[in-house]
Amino acid sequence: MIKLYKGIESKPSLLVLHQIEVAQESSGTAQPILKKVSETLKEWDFNLALPIVCVTDEEDKYHLLTGLPIYEAAVAANLERIWVFLIAAKQAEAEKAIEHALLQSKLNDRVVEPQDVTEFLDFINNAKANLTSIPGVKDGYARLIKNNRPYNSLEDMQKKLGAKRSLNWLRAYKHKQ
Known part of the structure; x- marks a missing residue:
């Protein structure tokens, strides 16, 4: 006990x-x-x-x-x-x-590994990627992501698009795979 x-x-x-x-x-x-x-x-x-x-x-x-x-x-x-x-x-x-x-x-989220970030950035920076396939990314956010490319790091993406939003998309991307 x-x-x-x-x-x-x-x-x-x-x-x-x-x-x-x-x-x-x-x-x-x-x-x-x-x-x-x-x-x-x-x-x-x-x-x-x-x-x-x-x-x-x-x-x-x-x-x-x-x-x-x-x-x-x-x-x-x-x-x-x-x-x-x-x-x-x-x-x-x-x-x-x-x-x-x-x-x-609520504090027990899965750990994001470095290879997860690399795969996510590769996907986000790919001109042929269907960004709306990531849960939470609608057409407007997809345009915003495209307009601010390229992203050299997660920190770069967070500066351009917002820290919380970028992490949520990363987690959603990781979860959908």
Whole structure:
């Protein structure tokens, strides 16, 4: 067990799906995404992302707090069990821990490697590249990118087009590949 905020304990745990209570019927996640995750779960027979659950008044029952799409995909994959992050506290106390977990997860973006930047700049500088194939780059941004070519480095691109926008496009480009 790991001690969390004010003595709340937590740990990764492998739970049987029927031990998990779900308040919501559906996450609203797009079916193609759920299908892709479900297929991966079938192939691997385990999940990498850990939904968060907390204890309930019933013995061996847990309340799902985060990760409903992962739970839905596990059900669709006919998994018997999934890994969860168990917070040994009632829901109200567990919600405080979730606030911190969600804040931290926003900081857990994939690392951008130097070769990712090189490939991205090669693509951006290519006159034949379909810039609108990058999620978030519409026709107007594509013209802006073309009009400011060439880009010698990511820093050069950030100066010409804006730091945040350039990084978002780099991440989107990396993710689509």
